[in-house]
Amino acid sequence: MNLREKYNIPSNTVITIAGTVGVGKSTMTKALAEALNFRTSYEKVDTNPYLDKFYDDFEKWSFHLQIYFLAERFKEQKRIFEYGGGFIQDRSIYEDTGIFAKMHYDKGTMNPIDYETYTNLFDAMVMTPYFPHPNLLVYLEGPIDNIIGRIQERGREMEQQTPNDYWIEMHERYDNWINNFNSCPVLRLDINDYDLMKNPQQIESIVERIAYMLEQTSHLRK
Numbered sequence: 001m002n003l004r005e006k007y008n009i010p011s012n013t014v015i016t017i018a019g020t021v022g023v024g025k026s027t028m029t030k031a032l033a034e035a036l037n038f039r040t041s042y043e044k045v046d047t048n049p050y051l052d053k054f055y056d057d058f059e060k061w062s063f064h065l066q067i068y069f070l071a072e073r074f075k076e077q078k079r080i081f082e083y084g085g086g087f088i089q090d091r092s093i094y095e096d097t098g099i100f101a102k103m104h105y106d107k108g109t110m111n112p113i114d115y116e117t118y119t120n121l122f123d124a125m126v127m128t129p130y131f132p133h134p135n136l137l138v139y140l141e142g143p144i145d146n147i148i149g150r151i152q153e154r155g156r157e158m159e160q161q162t163p164n165d166y167w168i169e170m171h172e173r174y175d176n177w178i179n180n181f182n183s184c185p186v187l188r189l190d191i192n193d194y195d196l197m198k199n200p201q202q203i204e205s206i207v208e209r210i211a212y213m214l215e216q217t218s219h220l221r222k
């Protein structure tokens with residue numbers, strides 16, 4: 001019996017993992033998908049044709065990058081729907097607009113016309129009754145110093161070369177964003193409360209908490 005069966009998690013569940021860059025979403029996505037025998041939907045970083053250019057020149061490339069991410073996530077959304085759920089998704093679509101696009105608009109590195117075009121497109125695509133929201137958003141959070149340490153250790157050059165102020169501002173914005181988020185149920189996990197790299201068996205207690213949240217919010221399922 002796998003953990004999904006043990007904790008009575010419906011096989012069509014969709015769980016999205018959210019949190020700032022480097023907090024551990026991909027690691028959590030992999031561990032949860034293995035534990036629950038679910039499919040994964042990862043953010044493609046290595047094959048993203050805009051990401052390096054974006055970190056080199058935010059102003060020039062922020063609109064292109066947002067459009068690219070929106071298209072990629074929408075395709076993934078369609079794939080999840082076609083399989084009938086049973087997915088762990090690495091980063092939610094909500095963060096694109098709620099964190100990244102907004103942050104660059106506020107900083108002046110995404111121009112107001114591009115921002116309006118992007119948010120109109122996002123709202124038309126996502127904020128419709130036809131868009132299936134995930135059953136649960138697992139939000140990973142932790143101290144900014146640990147997170148910057150992980151970004152440095154992971155070694156994506158463009159992120160390593162980005163000033164720490166960028167990560168600090170993003171971290172603060174995430175805090176505000178999650179406190180006001182209400183598009184689907186949320187389970188918050190502090191990265192200091194588990195270590196899936198040293199103790200992979202800790203995934204069971206996380207699955208247990210996920211199962212509890214899903215049970216508590218089961219009336220929201222269609």
Ligand SMILES: Nc1ncnc2c1ncn2[C@@H]1O[C@H](COP(=O)(O)OP(=O)(O)O)[C@@H](O)[C@H]1O
Nearest residue numbers: 020021022023024025026027150154195196197
């Ligand atoms: N519990 C942990 N302890 C130490 N390092 C971790 C832990 N979880 C993830 N990492 C490391 O932190 C870095 C960022 O993790 P990752 O899962 O890629 O984050 P994200 O997908 O949120 O950007 C990776 O190098 C990963 O190996």
Ligand SMILES: Nc1ncnc2c1ncn2[C@H]1C[C@H](O)[C@@H](COP(=O)(O)O)O1
Nearest residue numbers: 020021022043045066069096100101159
């Ligand atoms: N919507 C986005 N806008 C700008 N940058 C983004 C967006 N979504 C992801 N990113 C960046 C941030 C990181 O450099 C990589 C991957 O994110 P990660 O949190 O490491 O999975 O893409």
